[in-house]
Amino acid sequence: MTVKEYLMRRMQEGTIHMTLIDPAKQDSVVAATIAETAERIGTDAIMVGGSTGVTQENLDLTVLEIKKLCKIPVIYFPSGAHALSRHCDAIYFMSVLNSQNVKYVIGEQVKGAPIIKKLGLETIPMGYVIVEPGMKVGEVSNANLIPRDNHQLAVAYALAAQYMGMELFYLEAGSGSPQPVPETMVREVKKNVSIPLIVGGGIREPEEAVAIKNAGANAIVTGTIVENGDFATRLEKIIAAIKR
Numbered sequence: 001m002t003v004k005e006y007l008m009r010r011m012q013e014g015t016i017h018m019t020l021i022d023p024a025k026q027d028s029v030v031a032a033t034i035a036e037t038a039e040r041i042g043t044d045a046i047m048v049g050g051s052t053g054v055t056q057e058n059l060d061l062t063v064l065e066i067k068k069l070c071k072i073p074v075i076y077f078p079s080g081a082h083a084l085s086r087h088c089d090a091i092y093f094m095s096v097l098n099s100q101n102v103k104y105v106i107g108e109q110v111k112g113a114p115i116i117k118k119l120g121l122e123t124i125p126m127g128y129v130i131v132e133p134g135m136k137v138g139e140v141s142n143a144n145l146i147p148r149d150n151h152q153l154a155v156a157y158a159l160a161a162q163y164m165g166m167e168l169f170y171l172e173a174g175s176g177s178p179q180p181v182p183e184t185m186v187r188e189v190k191k192n193v194s195i196p197l198i199v200g201g202g203i204r205e206p207e208e209a210v211a212i213k214n215a216g217a218n219a220i221v222t223g224t225i226v227e228n229g230d231f232a233t234r235l236e237k238i239i240a241a242i243k244r
């Protein structure tokens, strides 16, 4: 079974949870213990990536260590073609649709594609848009942020992604955002597109995760909460709330 098939199957059963680990934020052995704990608690996949600080070395080491301890898929969530790991199970082949810099829309993808072919990596095509406040990723990718109250613009991007053949659509508020993507925006997007919807950025409380799930998200991503050594109970509550 491919990683894409695994995700699609899981999402048919209900909203899934994915744990994002930034390889620049901790040692690879620590990253692997975080992933192992998240798997034990019920996360469905590990995403590895970060906006700044990802190198070929920390990426490879982190993915390899995680693979030693986890059975669930490890998916690379890239910030560019400068680092690509042969050890991950799949890569989101993604475009930052609202970036004003063509490099993040198609440039890095063109650089990375031949390398991905050589490595034989599974690619999962994904449209990615950044909603206010956007945080670091909004800045780095020079995104024309979607205003929090402009649901129609979010819907238009999601439809464009779907019509271009992308198989996932990711609504991102930015890692560490003080607030998640508004649930009303999630609901409008979900109502209008048929491709699975991933939502992430600023989700820290079970109530926020439930609201986003009820608005129709097929997958919820949390990252920052696992950076606190004592995260297991908090993450467990969020995952339990999503799966309830």
Ligand code: 1GP
Binding pocket: 020, 172, 173, 174, 175, 176, 177, 199, 200, 201, 202, 203, 221, 222, 223, 224, 225
């Ligand atoms: C970032 O959406 C993810 O791409 C995770 O965000 O770190 O705020 O959980 P947090």
